[in-house]
Amino acid sequence: MDYEIKGKDIIVSEADLDLDETLDCGQAFRWKKIPSDYECTYTGSFFNDKLTVSQTSKGSFIFHDTDENDFISKWIRYFDFETDYSELKRCFSEEETLAKACRFAGGIRLLRQNSWECLISFIISQNNNIPRIKGIIDRLCGHYDGRFPEINELSEENADSLSYLRSGFRAKYLEDAALRTASGETDLDAIASLPIDEARTALKKVKGVGPKVAECVLLFGMYRTEAFPVDVWIKRVLAKYYPDGFPEFAKSNAGIAQQYLFHYIRSISGQSE
DNA sequence: CGCCAGGACGCCC
DNA sequence: GGGCGTCATGGC
Numbered sequence A: 001m002d003y004e005i006k007g008k009d010i011i012v013s014e015a016d017l018d019l020d021e022t023l024d025c026g027q028a029f030r031w032k033k034i035p036s037d038y039e040c041t042y043t044g045s046f047f048n049d050k051l052t053v054s055q056t057s058k059g060s061f062i063f064h065d066t067d068e069n070d071f072i073s074k075w076i077r078y079f080d081f082e083t084d085y086s087e088l089k090r091c092f093s094e095e096e097t098l099a100k101a102c103r104f105a106g107g108i109r110l111l112r113q114n115s116w117e118c119l120i121s122f123i124i125s126q127n128n129n130i131p132r133i134k135g136i137i138d139r140l141c142g143h144y145d146g147r148f149p150e151i152n153e154l155s156e157e158n159a160d161s162l163s164y165l166r167s168g169f170r171a172k173y174l175e176d177a178a179l180r181t182a183s184g185e186t187d188l189d190a191i192a193s194l195p196i197d198e199a200r201t202a203l204k205k206v207k208g209v210g211p212k213v214a215e216c217v218l219l220f221g222m223y224r225t226e227a228f229p230v231d232v233w234i235k236r237v238l239a240k241y242y243p244d245g246f247p248e249f250a251k252s253n254a255g256i257a258q259q260y261l262f263h264y265i266r267s268i269s270g271q272s273e
Numbered sequence B: 001c002g003c004c005a006g007g008a009c010g011c012c013c
Numbered sequence C: 001g002g003g004c005g006t007c008a009t010g011g012c
Helices: A019-023 A068-078 A085-092 A096-104 A115-125 A131-142 A168-183 A188-194 A194-203 A209-222 A231-239 A250-270
Strands: A004-007 A009-013 A032-034 A040-046 A047-053 A061-064
Touching: A009 A068, A019 A040, A019 A047, A040 A068, A047 A194, A061 A194, A085 A096, A085 A250, A096 A115, A096 A250, A115 A168, A115 A209, A131 A231, A188 A194, A188 A209, A209 A250, A231 A250
Parallel strands: none
Antiparallel strands: A004 A009, A009 A061, A032 A040, A040 A047, A047 A061
16 A cells, blocks of 8 residues: 655555445444545544545545544554455455455455444444434434544433434443443453453443444454454355355454455345445 | 344243 | 344334
8 A cells, every 4th residue: 555645635546445335335334425526535533533535536545634644543554554455355265255245345445443433333233224323323423513422421321311312222232331331341442352252252241232243343343353243144145155154264354254245245135225 | 014124132942 | 052022213
C-alpha cells in the first residue's frame, strides 16, 4: 500500500479495497454513502474518530481532511492496510468456492473496529436485519450528538430509558452489557488477548451474547481472524459447499474468508441490498 | 395475515 | 447435551 500527502488529504493507490464491499457488507453499521463527484464516497467513524473517504474511478482512495499522523495511527490500522490481502486471497483460492467468493467481492477488507462498539452493535444485530440494525445504531448515536456512547454513558441507562431505540427485547441485553463492562466485570481489552476459547466464554457471560455475537466481537472488534461467525447465511454455505467441514488450511484466517463467503452467498441468492 | 432478519434464552426432555 | 417456543420491531 502506497500513500502520498496532497494538501489536506492522503491519497492511497493500489489498495486491495472496494469501499462499497468493505463499508457496507454488514461488518460495520455506521458508514454512510454520500453524494460526490467520485466513484463513491463514505463518511463514518472508527469509534469516535470521523473520516470521509472516497474511491476514484481509477481505484485510488482519498482520505479527506486527515494528516499523516492520523492516517498512520488510526486509518492504516482500521483498514488493515498492514495485511496483504492479495496474498490472503491467493491462499484462499486453493479451494473452489472460496476462489469464486474472492473473485466476486475481492475488495472486502476486515475492518479493525472498536471492541465496545462491536459488542453493542452485534447484540443489536441478533435476529435482526441490516437496515434495521443501522437504524437502531443511528438512533443510539443520534442521542449522543452523533457519537457512539462511551461505556460509562450507556451504563447510566436501562432497558426502559433505551426505549427510544425501538430495539425490542435487545434493550435489556444492552443494559447488561453496559453494566458489566462499566464495572470491569467484563474487561474487553483483557478478553482481547485471552486464548480464544477463554475469550468466547468471557464474552458469553454478557446476556444476549451467544456463540454468533461472541464470534463477531472477536473477529471485528478484537482482530481475532480465526473467529468464525456462523449466521443463517454461513450455515447455508457450510451445508452446501462444506458438508465435511471448513477447509483446514484457511482456519487461521477463517473469519476473513467468512466475509467473502457471506457476501458471495447473499449475492447468488439475490439477497444483497 | 404470514414469514424473515448477521440469535439467544428458558425450559423441556 | 439437543430441540423448540418465545422474544420486539419492521419490511415485504
